[in-house]
Amino acid sequence: MRCGAAWIKQIASIMAIDHIDLSRVDLNLLVALDALLAERSVTRAAARIGIGQSAMSSALGRLRTLFDDELLTRAPEGMRPTPRALALAEPLRIVLRQVQVLVRRDEAFDPRTVARTFTISLPDSTEVLLGTRLLAYLRQEAPGVSLLLRSVDRAHVLQEIDADRLDLAIDLSFRGQMHHKQRLLYRDSYVCLFNAALVGLTPPISLDDYLRFPHVLTSLRETAHGVVDDALARIGRSRTLAVTSPRFLAVPFLVRSAPVLTTMHARLAHLFAETLGLTVSPTPVPLDDVAVGMLWHASYDDDPAHRWLRDLLRRLASEAPATR
Template sequence: MKRIHSPALDLNLIKVFDALLEARSVSRAAETLGVSQSAVSHALGRLRTLVGDPLFVRTGGRMEPTPRAQRLAEPLRDLLLGAARALSVEESFDPLLEDRSFTICTSDAVQAVLLTGLLRDISTEGREESRVSIALRSLDPDAMLNGLDDGTIDLVIGYLPEVRRWHDREFLYLENHACLFNPDLLPLTAPISLEDYTRYPHLMPALRGGFSSFIDDDLHALGARRRVAASTTQFLAIPMMLKQTAMITTLPTRTARFCAQTVGLAISPLPFPSEDFEVSMGWHRRNTGSPSHNWLRQRILNEAKTL
């Protein structure tokens, strides 16, 4: 107990350490914490004395963590998260009684395939209206993860091969890819051949923009190539375009099936092997024990099981 109440053990120092680890800058850490740069510098000095290690070393304009700081990172963040959960006033959640809004970040394609069921559920809970509201956003992967950290985003959904060490993740479903085209404009029938696939121009979905993707790598390995005539970040604009354009697109199979059924297009398996990928949901670990957040994640997990 004496060690716990030692004057040297200041939990504010842990917050400074965590902010520096995230920002890699004294000025940005100070901005995050709402304190002066001198306060952060002073706290870092106390930390260095307490730990007996420099913890952060200036390298090319950035404060890079030492090996000791890297070892401390996870246990100290867990300590902060545990304190935040312990002090949280949220002990239970009832969507019929409590107002709660969530922000979910994912592609428009996942919104249509996975989240329409969630929206249907919150429109009525049994015979009563839910008091939950959902904001759906589409951002690039880096912005999504930053949003989890600053609290502007509750949940991200999609292909998440890497999340930050203070994020949690749960698998939703395994996905693959399929082709989509308008049979009224292209003389094709499913299943299409590799020759068919490469003969016509492509409309490519691209969250980050650009004109190439893993598809082009797969084709290159086969000694083939396609011509990407256009790309768009808006997946669900693609079926509208294909209704009037003699192009082929490659989409996640569930999205392609949804578009084909909704707009009246043809779907075909890819004419070459391509790896499946996982669709997962990710969130900041500080929300892992939140009853309302647990309610949201369970609803999405239940919906994913029906796909």
């Protein structure tokens, strides 16, 4: 028992805050460092936190002395962070966000009075499914909240999140790191969509009919291959592709105008079918359901406005029309 008490005392002494040592540090320097690491430019970092360029240059000099490291060095593309700076970036973001939450904790969050712009990366399919309902809700319940919606850039989405240029990313799958948070938004299945008047088919369609007509494929990877092609290959079959497009919104208009088929997420397909007079059928080849999720930086996990937006999106997704 004494051994356990001694161990706890030792740990407490290690974790204790050295107030005298900490008081020698200007914590505003950490804010400047976060801006410098995000912008990789003295000028842009200064504008980001509302100070002059000379003041930011002075802050960078003091930071170099504090950490005994260059932190950022000149490079052809701008300023390049040193390995020490890169190691500091994520812990620094998390600490600053926690401080911000701490000083705001006593402020009651009210979506009706908050003024904030959220930058969200998402595919146009999710924008169609949730965007209209989200906008209607915000205009009525949170008129000070605005949205900056951007297309999904899967190659750079994590870097955009880390650089604080994205509040939230919505996509089919993510491979985040320890400082990223993820949450399921909704699940969906696949169905086949077509113009019955042009193809002469009625649901449920057979595999032979499914393969008799050319297909329209939506691919964000800009490759003429999708989950349907993988499923067909497993049973020794293949299909003919007429068009491959990265835009979900163009597909139903292509399908309406020609004797072709497309396979897409069920919620979106039913919406298009009702709007454009198209027909939905189960796919004659088994396809796994898809999971659409949200990803954000851990430093925003306890931010009241950010948490409110995530909860709102999940609620709107759960209330959206499900697969019939």
